[in-house]
Amino acid sequence: MNKSFVAATLIALASSAMAQDAMKVVKPDGLTWIEHPVFRGVQTAILIGDPTKAETIVQRVKFPPNYKVPPHTHPYAEVVTVMSGSFGNAMGEKFDPSKGEILKPGSVFALPAKHPHYVWTTNEETMVQIVFTGPGGIVFIDPADDPRKK
Numbered sequence: 001m002n003k004s005f006v007a008a009t010l011i012a013l014a015s016s017a018m019a020q021d022a023m024k025v026v027k028p029d030g031l032t033w034i035e036h037p038v039f040r041g042v043q044t045a046i047l048i049g050d051p052t053k054a055e056t057i058v059q060r061v062k063f064p065p066n067y068k069v070p071p072h073t074h075p076y077a078e079v080v081t082v083m084s085g086s087f088g089n090a091m092g093e094k095f096d097p098s099k100g101e102i103l104k105p106g107s108v109f110a111l112p113a114k115h116p117h118y119v120w121t122t123n124e125e126t127m128v129q130i131v132f133t134g135p136g137g138i139v140f141i142d143p144a145d146d147p148r149k150k
Contacts, residue, residue, distance in 0.1 A: 058129065071094065071095055072139060075135075081129045106139065
């Protein structure tokens with residue numbers, strides 16, 4: 001009986017240690033901000049995952065004041081949380097802020113894959129956190145809006 005108890009205790013401790021090894025903690029002061037690969041003047045930090053792979057991605061994005069992202073889609077569903085600032089969000093294939101709304105910090109919205117939408121900021125820097133399953137990607141409704149082609 002005593003040997004069984006010791007074995008069970010060791011297994012429980014080993015399982016707990018393995019679970020802690022699998023956990024990843026990201027603190028704000030440990031983020032590495034880089035220029036966004038698509039949007040000039042925008043910064044991004046990848047908290048979890050590799051956006052080139054089919055895995056869960058958590059990223060933060062900082063937009064400067066008065067920034068506009070033209071109508072586009074993503075190949076993945078996404079959940080966006082406004083962390084700071086004011087973030088305009090609307091659905092559709094034509095940029096028209098009057099059809100959207102301004103979201104304040106703490107607001108969350110979810111979009112299905114391939115759903116046309118556009119976003120913008122007001123007169124302050126805005127940070128959002130985006131969660132999706134990669135790989136990442138963006139397709140602009142009007143190819144001329146793609147900053148990678150300018």
